[in-house]
Amino acid sequence: MQEVENFIKRHQLLSAAQTVVIGVSGGPDSLALLHFLWKRSSYYKIKIVAASFDHRLRGDESASELAFVKNFCDDRDIVFEGDRADVASYQAEHNLSLQTAARICRYNFFENVMKKHRAERLALAHHGDDQVETMLMRMTRGSEGFSSAGIPVKRPFATGKIIRPFLGITKDQIEHYCKVENLFPVYDSSNESDKYVRNRFRKKILPFLKQENPNVHERFQYLSETISEDETYILKLAEIELEKVLIRRTEGKIELSVSAFNKMPIPLQKRGITLILNYLYKINPSSLSSVHKENFLSLLGSEHPSGMLHFPSGLVVSRTYDRCLLSFEHIVKNEERSYDFSLELPGYVELPNGRITAEITDCEPALQRGKDVFVFSMKEVDLPLRVRTRKPGDRMAIAGVGSRKLKDIFIDAKVPQEERNVWPVVVDANGKIIWLPGLKHVRRHQIHPSELWVILRFHKKSP
Structure with a gap:
């Protein structure tokens, strides 16, 4: 696993005296990550905490995985934190997709564990194959900007950062590590179902790419990092230019000058609308896509002096002559009372x-x-x-x-x-x-x- 050590060093993922929470499901990826960092905790001079979360979506199967991780940690004197939640009920209560509800519940748990242990890092076991699948899925949906870069190596979260030390290696390398180290992970049966888009990419697209280039994950990771670096720079330029075109910015509402916005270079216009939507939505709805951004740019570039667009979650984009207002319907209705x-x-x-x-x-x-x-x-x-x-x-x-x-x-x-x-x-x-x-x-x-x-x-x- 020299590749992992090199990856950690190159991206400066760990520092001495840090507390690292490791998300562990019991599957081969997360179990290998836990074992890898546990064996090298003295070398990196870090304290590790294993965090396992049961979504209660697969009955006894997911409950047994939580118990498995706890036993694994007890046998090695690894600090363990575990919890479970009724994700299905949370999904229904908040009208979310099952995947989104599961992610929110899981990350809330991780955040609480990090705060409890004053941890600086949350290590997750996404690997190079995950990166290829994610980037292809997002490209297929028409993602752009940071989203098209796939899974970030590190990003701010809770009391520190999320890190992903395994992004430089493949699933096969992880399986080999488990075999060499005599690890016996549990396997999630849902990973084999073609009902999930990711599984279809994994089983049908990824093998073809690896046949063409066995190291395709390295090329995708390089592309991901390049996109992230370019986007970081371009977004800073867009922020500077956007301040010049904004007329008004309040909670849930932004008004801008159409003529000033249209004078911005097209790449900055695209990032500008991304920044605006990030400000208004806080958390972008899953139904928001590049099509909405294209429609926005078309509205502002049209020779017709007025027009209106309806975006997800009640966001209304209204253009009247040289002014464009983005506001949520409930705010507009409150302000338009006679x-x-x-x-x-x-x-x-x-x-x-x-x-x-x-x-x-x-x-x-x-x-x-x-x-x-x-x-x-x-x-x-x-x-x-x-x-x-x-x-x-x-x-x-x-x-x-x-x-x-x-x-x-x-x-x-x-x-x-x-x-x-x-x-x-x-x-x-x-x-x-x-x-x-x-x-x-x-x-x-x-x-x-x-x-x-x-x-x-x-x-x-x-x-």
């Missing part, structure tokens, strides 16, 4: 997108300028005023134009679709629209200097 407030004189109302203030004064109206300010005589408007959201069929009388639909006014002003539903509409006591803050107001009558004036101001929230 409102209807009475506006006292003087007084103010708080709105989802800002505040409208009202004051009474005798100052000259000519001194009040700007689309966010509307001045009128108290005699020309029927009070009280109300501030509400738009309604179907809303129209507004505009000087020199006549009556226009609010929808058309919003379109001409290029107001994003998601803002139109919360945009304030100021109406008089008769329901007549007198002001669209920031956009339009009705024509004022001839006013005499002695009259009192109402000054309305719209203080729009910054993005």
Whole structure:
């Protein structure tokens, strides 16, 4: 197993005085890893802890495997941690795939063991054949970026890092090690079922590749490391460029400039959407694929000024002119609630997108300028005023134009679709629209200097 020692050294997987938790199922791969590190614990100056988890998916078979690992550790004075959980119930409760539910439960267990023993490493027994299978499976699904790199040699996890010392060797080498060391692992019967995609790749594709190149695992591992190195660098560039195009970033929501995003080089655009989705989802749903990213890029690159996409888990991508908003449906619905407030004189109302203030004064109206300010005589408007959201069929009388639909006014002003539903509409006591803050107001009558004036101001929230 000199290849493993060289692999550990080259990737700096272990350091002296570290506590290493080893995930052990009792199968040949994990049992060989446990035995390998146990025999060399003095050489590496590490403390090892075996961690075995029963998913309770195969009845007595999986329960006996847990007992097998415990006995193996007891015979060698290896610290043992074991647990079991009803993965099927967890799957049903959280509406997950069985594989995802099993992984979450298993890794939660590993994390707890690492915290308990203050471990710096979690060693897992994925090997070179696993790497080939994983990369081929992901390529078949259309994965890209880090995902296409397959299984990482090491990555941050819990109180330290996950390491995979066996990625440089094959399944046959592990089986040979077990035979030489007189290890008698247990075998998971589910590994033989063609019902699982990985098993089909293992039994039908991998033998052909090994026939063409017996060391194909080494070439795939080299490719994996190359992709990871390239992706790390390109992602850093994408992060820098992405900050220049973001307009707003809050929990569950990101807004960006379409024109600025389209100026980024295509490779950075692709990594940019990956970074955005990672931020929004936290844990990407299994149904999210490269197709969704391609659709996103097509939406932003389209000559049509507006469009909408629906991504998994309720994520909505909405483009309106030069702005693109990514937000989850429940957030959009909460923000798009209609409102209807009475506006006292003087007084103010708080709105989802800002505040409208009202004051009474005798100052000259000519001194009040700007689309966010509307001045009128108290005699020309029927009070009280109300501030509400738009309604179907809303129209507004505009000087020199006549009556226009609010929808058309919003379109001409290029107001994003998601803002139109919360945009304030100021109406008089008769329901007549007198002001669209920031956009339009009705024509004022001839006013005499002695009259009192109402000054309305719209203080729009910054993005």
